[in-house]
Amino acid sequence: MERADILSIGAAAGDGRDGVTPLPQAVTKADIRRVFQDRLPGPDRGGGRDRGDHELNPGMLPMGELRAAAVLVPLVDRPQGLSIQLTQRTAHLKSHAGQIAFPGGRIDDGDADEVAAALREAEEEIGLDRTHVEPLAYLDLYMTTLGYRIVPVIARVKPGFVLSLNASEVDATFEVPLAYLMDQNNVQRHSRDWQGMTRHYYAFTFGERYIWGVTAGILRNLYDRVCR
Amino acid sequence: MSMDKMPTPSTLPFPQGDDRPDQQYHMRIARDGTWFYHGSPIGRIALVKLFSTVLRRDDAGDYWLVTPAEQGRIEVDDVPFVAVEVKAEGAGQDRSLSFRTNLDEWVTAGPDHPIRVVGDPELSGAPAPYILIRDRLEARIGRAVFYELVELAEERQTPQGTELGVWSGQTFFPLGQLPETDATA
Numbered sequence: 001m002e003r004a005d006i007l008s009i010g011a012a013a014g015d016g017r018d019g020v021t022p023l024p025q026a027v028t029k030a031d032i033r034r035v036f037q038d039r040l041p042g043p044d045r046g047g048g049r050d051r052g053d054h055e056l057n058p059g060m061l062p063m064g065e066l067r068a069a070a071v072l073v074p075l076v077d078r079p080q081g082l083s084i085q086l087t088q089r090t091a092h093l094k095s096h097a098g099q100i101a102f103p104g105g106r107i108d109d110g111d112a113d114e115v116a117a118a119l120r121e122a123e124e125e126i127g128l129d130r131t132h133v134e135p136l137a138y139l140d141l142y143m144t145t146l147g148y149r150i151v152p153v154i155a156r157v158k159p160g161f162v163l164s165l166n167a168s169e170v171d172a173t174f175e176v177p178l179a180y181l182m183d184q185n186n187v188q189r190h191s192r193d194w195q196g197m198t199r200h201y202y203a204f205t206f207g208e209r210y211i212w213g214v215t216a217g218i219l220r221n222l223y224d225r226v227c228r
Numbered sequence: 229m230s231m232d233k234m235p236t237p238s239t240l241p242f243p244q245g246d247d248r249p250d251q252q253y254h255m256r257i258a259r260d261g262t263w264f265y266h267g268s269p270i271g272r273i274a275l276v277k278l279f280s281t282v283l284r285r286d287d288a289g290d291y292w293l294v295t296p297a298e299q300g301r302i303e304v305d306d307v308p309f310v311a312v313e314v315k316a317e318g319a320g321q322d323r324s325l326s327f328r329t330n331l332d333e334w335v336t337a338g339p340d341h342p343i344r345v346v347g348d349p350e351l352s353g354a355p356a357p358y359i360l361i362r363d364r365l366e367a368r369i370g371r372a373v374f375y376e377l378v379e380l381a382e383e384r385q386t387p388q389g390t391e392l393g394v395w396s397g398q399t400f401f402p403l404g405q406l407p408e409t410d411a412t413a
Contacts, residue, residue, distance in 0.1 A: 050275040056297040058279065059253050061265055143275075189297060200297035 027082060027182050027226055029156070032075065035226050036137030036154060051221050052143030053214070056189070056200040066149035070111075071104025072118040073139065073222065074128070074157045076175055083175040084219075085157065086211065087126060090171050095146075098171075100211040102152070102218070103128065114138065118153040126173050127164030132157055140221050144214050145199070152218050176206050181219050182227055251300040253293060255279075259368070261310035261330040277331050283308060285364040309333070309367035311359055314376055323380070325396035327359055329367045335359065338397015343369070345403055355404055377403060 054061040074085040091098045103122035111117040115135045122128040139152040163173055180186055181204060190212065191200045202220050203212035211219070256264045263270045263279065270276055283302075284292045291304045313328040326336045335341040341360050347353040357369040357377070369377070381392045381403055390406040 050272055050278055054275075055278065055282075056295050058255070058282075058293045058295060058298075059251065059300060061275075063266055063268065191297070198298070200295075 027178050029075075029077065029082065031226055032082070032136065032154070032156075050143055051140045051217070053145040053199075053201070053217065054143065055217075056202075057145070057197070059197065060145040060199065062143060062145060062147040064147070066143060066147055068107040068114075069105060069148045069150045070107055070114040070117040070121070071102035071150055071152050071218070072122045072128075072133070073102055073152050073154045073218065074122070074133070075136075075155065075178060076157045076159060078159060078175075080177075082178040084178055084181060085126075085128075085173060085175050086209075086215070087170045088172040088174070088209070090167065090169055093169070099213065099215070100209055101215050104150070114151040115153050118155075125166050125169050127162070127166070128157070129161055132159075132161040134158070139218065139225065142214065142218050142221065148214075150214065150218070152221075154222070174209065176204075176209075176211075180204075180206065181211075182223050184223065187216070187220065187223075251298070253300040253302050255293070256303040257291075257305065257308050259306045261308075261368075273331070280308070280331050280333075283365060307358060307366040307368050309361055309365065311367040311369045311373050314369075314373050316380055320382075321395050321398065321400075323395045325377070325380070325394060327367065327369070327373070329361060333361060335361055336397060337394075337401065338399055341397070342399070343394070343396075343401040343403075345401075357403065374403075 052061075075082045076085050085103075086100050087103055089096055089099050089101055103125045104118055105121045105125075107114065107117040108120075111120060119130045119133060119135075122133070123130060134156045136154045136156055139154055142150045142152065144150065165171075165173065186204055186206075188203045188205070189200060190203045191198050193199070201213050202216035203210065204216055204219070205211075254266045258264065263276045279293060282293050282295055284294045286292060291302050291308065292299050293302055309329040309331060311327040312330050315326045315328075317324045317326075324336055324338075326334055327341075328334050337343050337359060343357060343359045345355050345357045347355065355374070357374050358366045359369055361367050377394055378392070381394050383406065384391045384393060384400065384402075388405060391402050392404050392406055393400050393402040395401075
């Protein structure tokens with residue numbers, strides 16, 4: 001993991017938190033249903049605003065055409081509560097090597113829509129069988145500094161699935177309790193110098209895992225929609 | 229939470245009073261309310277709405293985007309918003325005038341959202357009306373909307389002559405002086 005490098009380059013501003021109140025209770029399926037009752041609206045998928053890396057770094061707004069991508073935000077319906085299935089990308093990839101990510105990727109010409117792309121990518125990357133996946137809603141789209149326009153697809157995942165990792169893309173998968181990721185005491189803000197500018201981003205530490213950047217930003221948007 | 233809800237302007241204090249470096253973002257709001265980034269218009273209104281929630285104006289009148297992590301100046305040609313629609317309710321002194329900005333924010337004119345009219349030097353002194361949206365951020369009242377206001381206006385006698393203005397929020401907002409005419413029309 002590149003975590004040590006990242007942390008040493010830029011120190012967190014202040015205590016790295018925005019002073020939001022911690023979530024009082026665990027997030028339940030009912031919360032998700034209540035918030036996303038407008039199930040999979042279209043066609044803008046945006047939820048009214050374009051979120052992304054530019055929220056902390058307005059000067060890093062991507063220019064020109066954005067590449068369309070979709071990710072699956074898999075809420076695994078465990079008896080002890082919802083958890084989020086994440087992947088750790090293979091260390092030798094050209095981009096985002098070793099980073100924690102949602103299953104997902106570019107929308108191909110053959111994909112009917114964002115849901116189709118997210119389901120396909122989850123099958124290709126970690127072998128998540130779509131019969132276990134119930135898409136619930138789109139989260140606000142997320143624009144990245146590198147020029148991706150990511151539509152997160154929130155889905156309930158029925159337990160009992162067996163994963164099979166595509167070793168060329170994914171090194172490992174793991175689950176994090178949704179309540180942990182929705183607890184604002186666990187969100188930090190870090191920074192590093194990148195292409196001559198200071199780039200700020202959100203980050204979570206979960207055991208030995210370091211979740212940051214786009215994935216942490218999307219998790220924060222989920223918090224904004226569900227918990228605020 | 230509705231999908232169409234206007235993003236809530238953030239309550240981040242400004243100025244921060246910390247040692248974050250100031251920078252200049254390559255962003256500009258043109259007189260017609262269009263936002264430009266590196267010279268190209270930002271076509272996505274959802275993106276502009278998001279930036280507008282972190283827009284601030286300092287004591288010197290400069291405009292800033294203030295995020296939880298950093299802050300930078302942007303250029304604003306006139307004022308950041310344009311009022312593109314007005315809705316009138318009630319009559320006389322109890323009238324209420326609500327304005328919608330180009331970013332779909334609604335305010336009702338009154339003591340907290342005053343209307344002011346100045347002579348626009350670029351238009352040889354033609355009236356340039358503005359309404360305060362929030363925190364020193366104003367909207368220019370578009371021409372069509374201003375004509376609607378003039379239609380709704382009432383006359384009031386003052387020592388200086390006859391004044392034309394509108395009521396809203398129990399407040400009279402002058403739009404201009406009527407010329408002293410002796411029915412020569």
